[in-house]
Amino acid sequence: MRDAYDFKTIEQKWQKKWLSGRDFEVCENAEKQKYYALEMLPYPSGKLHMGHVRNYSLGDAVARYKWMHGYNVIHPIGWDSFGLPAENAAIRNNSHPEKWTLENIANMKAQCMRLGISYDWHREITTCLPEYYRWNQWFFLRMFERGLAYRKKGTVNWCNKCQTVLANEQVIEGRCWRDESEVEKRELEQWYFRITDYADALLQDLDQLKSWPEKVLIMQRNWIGKSEGARVRFLVEGLAGGIEVFTTRLDTIYGSTFLVVAPEHPAVPDLLRSHPSPDQARTEIQRYRSQQQTIREGSEAEKLGIFTGAWALNPFTQERIPVWIANFVLMEYGTGAIMAVPAHDERDYEFAKKYGLEIRRVIEPVETQSADLPFCGYGRLVNSGQFSGMESETALRKMFAFIREKGIGEQTATYRLKDWGISRQRYWGTPIPIIYCAQCGVVPVPDDQLPVKLPRVETIRLGVSPLATVPEFANVACPRCGKPGRREADTMDTFVDSSWYFYRYCDPQNSHMPYDPDKVKYWFPVDQYIGGVEHAILHLIYMRFFTKVMRDLGLVQWDEPVMNLFTQGMVTKDGAKMAKSKGNVVDPDHFIDLFGADTLRLFILFAAPPEKDLDWSESGVEGCFRFLNRIWRLFVRHEESIAQPSEKIDAADEDQKLMRKLHQTLHRVGNDLERFHMNTAIAAVMEFLNSLYDYEDSAANKNRFLLRDVFEKMALMLSPFAPHFAEEMWERLGHHGNISFQPWPKPDPAWLVEEQVEIVIQVNGRVRGKLFVPAGIDEQGCMDLAMRDKKVQGYLEGKTVRKVVYVQDRLLNIVVT
């Protein structure tokens, strides 16, 4: 068994070499074209799972492939190490989150090493360390100075299980993104980032992201949710200032027969003054407000409302219309008030029917004859005063002008996107660098006092912000007046950490600045970002926002940080997401022990196209192991005779055939890699190996010169997928130096040209024969050859040829009747 494929020894050997040789550590080099290969930084949850393996195998294939094309590749990794699981684990084990986190990092780092990923370890970052998070605080202060970080009291999403506030992006269908428990609404004073200032920019610049998956662009577009329309003020009897509504259908305003405000609307107390029994009304409204979010939102919920007793004036018709309060109007969207047009809106229609309110048609459909209400499309205006007879499009333009002239409203857009609430009432996060002073108010911590270090809290209790329980931390002198002040006890959302980490990789040890701008300028933008599609909204919108803020602060010169995004599919088990709680987590270590990292990496890339979900099944892993073994056996058989370069030997027919196949394979593998088709790239190498075995069987005399070439190129082709294996072969072929820095083998075009091609002969579109013809033969020549074929003749007998379709080197279709 001397020559068996000993993956354990091979993999350890090369991992050690790469590390001690600092092979993958890079620095700026103006001479060379840079390439930034980035994978989403992992949360150190304990162990790598198959999703990580997939992510890093993809990233490594890209990085190594680019190296081989001469790029100066930066390929970093780090740890997104603040967050709740660490804190929860610490509470459970009565220990400290830092201990849990750093142990996990050590563990997962060792696993990354065992996978042999080409990371530049000297750029490793750990976001829970003060050297990193001080820059979160620094960015926060810059944003505070610009009014982009602000404090306000408002309705927040509260997760009872996590005992903290969540951002809108972290609430999925009314449930916490982490533990899926129901989210409550609470009134709290919180810190926000003014991401809505960038709503338009975030939307517009999606057009720059040409190589992002369409799916992600659509999801972001939906999330930002721009609707264009107008704000219009309705006068209300006895209410100063009236009520402002937002509508996308100003063209329907003549049909607005009542007004509806949200139960939370600030005008509600005033509106109720003319109500006959205000107490009863208040009880009813309270009922709407306390309806849980998931019940209240959702079109299947019953629409409930009451008449306030107040009357408003439709500014176009000058009619008195009643003002209602109803559960289906949301305070968070638009102005929290709507002009109801029951004839042309389904919700308003349903509501009007239920409460017997007037339904007045003001739009006639142009194309259809249907007279059914509600009619929600655009059409021609009727019963609309001076605007009657116009089509919606024209009417809208004129009506926008009208409200502007009369000073009763303006054309605007409303966004679904809300400001990003970043306060978290938890311990394991970046302290917000703010001090509250009775005299000076909200005072930022001066830059020279950064970082505000996270104090040690021995026992974390839930229900209060843990930092408030540490007197040495909480009690602090006001930096402005020196009198006793109180530190902000909330910490930042962990998504702040991951919003700019890829800048820090460019200059990870800088203690004066978040990074040296020259270094960032060299490496940016990110050329290829790879990660799970689950971040399509959360992380990928926050990170875009951060870059835009940084641009406006003069810290970077571009609008977007990432040029190309690749979203990999999930790795599932029996169709379900792998999770510790489900007990269906598959441990990569097991497979590394059994077959080696190269086999595991090869398999996870081979098993499915990378963008598709992959349901994990071990059958097939062995196939990849067999594949490597098959190469190995053949290689060992010839090793001695090909270990040194030899004289060129004239190529026999078999040799030529193999040579052609080799270059075709090089061509395919290169193409597939460019398109992220790792699975077919690997399949192409497998196919080539089969041809090599055929050669082994058929060739009487093995061509040493050719075989050496073949094994060299196979090693090079395999190196992005199975780098240890490739390195070992490369070395045994007498080469020195990391194989990932060798030039990628380009196919020789001369070998890609076939002399003979097999073309298909069709009669009336059905395959009736195959023919070897000289490549590039013209239609007539091909037709002559085809006519000589007995079978084809049989099909043509007694028929008239109507038409001949000829596709060179592909097929000949004879149409007969």
Add this chain to the structure above:
RNA sequence: GCCGAAGUGGCGGAACUGGCAGACGCACCGGACUCAAAAUCCGGCGAGGUUUACCCCUCGUGGGGGUUCGACUCCCCCCUUCGGCACCA
């Protein structure tokens, strides 16, 4: 409800621009080697029909229609699955 993606052998999947459907791998079946087994190497492997030796024919990419000499691929309708948004005014 709206938007998007996908449906191909027993299984994972191939077929980029319309041109031999099922590459490659798994599983399975047969042969060689072996006392035997494993491993390995060679071969077979969509369904049906006819001969039953090759050959040949028909059907076949969720269902139905269309465009075309020719459709897994393009167009229309429907079904199913997955993902996103959702009383958004």
